[in-house]
Amino acid sequence: MKLSHLILFSIASIAVFYIQLWDDSIVTPLHLSLLAICLAYAIYIKNINMAHIAGFILLITGVNQAVFEIGLVNSITPDSSAFLQGLLIYGTNLLFSFVLASVLIFRVQLSRKISHSKNIELTHFDGIFHWVFIYIAIINFLILLEHLAYVLFDLKSWTFIYDNFEGLVYIAWAVSCGALLTMMICSSKDNRRDEAGAL
Numbered sequence: 001m002k003l004s005h006l007i008l009f010s011i012a013s014i015a016v017f018y019i020q021l022w023d024d025s026i027v028t029p030l031h032l033s034l035l036a037i038c039l040a041y042a043i044y045i046k047n048i049n050m051a052h053i054a055g056f057i058l059l060i061t062g063v064n065q066a067v068f069e070i071g072l073v074n075s076i077t078p079d080s081s082a083f084l085q086g087l088l089i090y091g092t093n094l095l096f097s098f099v100l101a102s103v104l105i106f107r108v109q110l111s112r113k114i115s116h117s118k119n120i121e122l123t124h125f126d127g128i129f130h131w132v133f134i135y136i137a138i139i140n141f142l143i144l145l146e147h148l149a150y151v152l153f154d155l156k157s158w159t160f161i162y163d164n165f166e167g168l169v170y171i172a173w174a175v176s177c178g179a180l181l182t183m184m185i186c187s188s189k190d191n192r193r194d195e196a197g198a199l
Helices: 003-021 024-044 048-069 072-076 083-104 105-113 128-152 160-198
Strands: none
Touching: 024 048, 024 160, 048 072, 048 083, 048 128, 048 160, 072 083, 072 128, 083 105, 083 128, 105 128, 128 160
16 A cells, blocks of 8 residues: 555544544543554654654643643633633634644754754655644634634624534544554554564
8 A cells, every 4th residue: 555545544534533523522532642652652663753743742732732621721711801712712722733833844953952863854744744733723723713703893604613623623633643643554564674674
């Protein structure tokens, strides 16, 4: 199976699975668990590039979720102002998405600052991940604009992003996990090939 077919199959499978569940309280822990499994596997096979990619995504996505789970944003959000509520909630998500996209754009440079391994290099998959989180940043920016239009200009019919927000994010998460799963499969094949060549 070609690499592109493998990526598409992985993404499609995870996307269908996430969207079938359609429950943030199930999909979010599942998504974070998949990221943790990818990170653990990358550490186990000593693939520093995969470990850093999975680690950055897990760390920033996990912190983003934790900020909302512990009620940090809700505790500083004034109940009386729908405008400020939306600005803080959607703005926080936008900020985390933008930070993660930036980290993944400069992943190789950042990885070299963190680790002195000579195996840190640009992979075929690096070109995928930052686009996923640029897409999520755009979705968060659009929902912020939609919310502002709803609150400030009373445009009640502008709720397309709001109504489909989970599905739009789940697709991006599926692309991210699908690419990581494909990295795991490719790394496993490379390891077997190296072992066979050593015999």
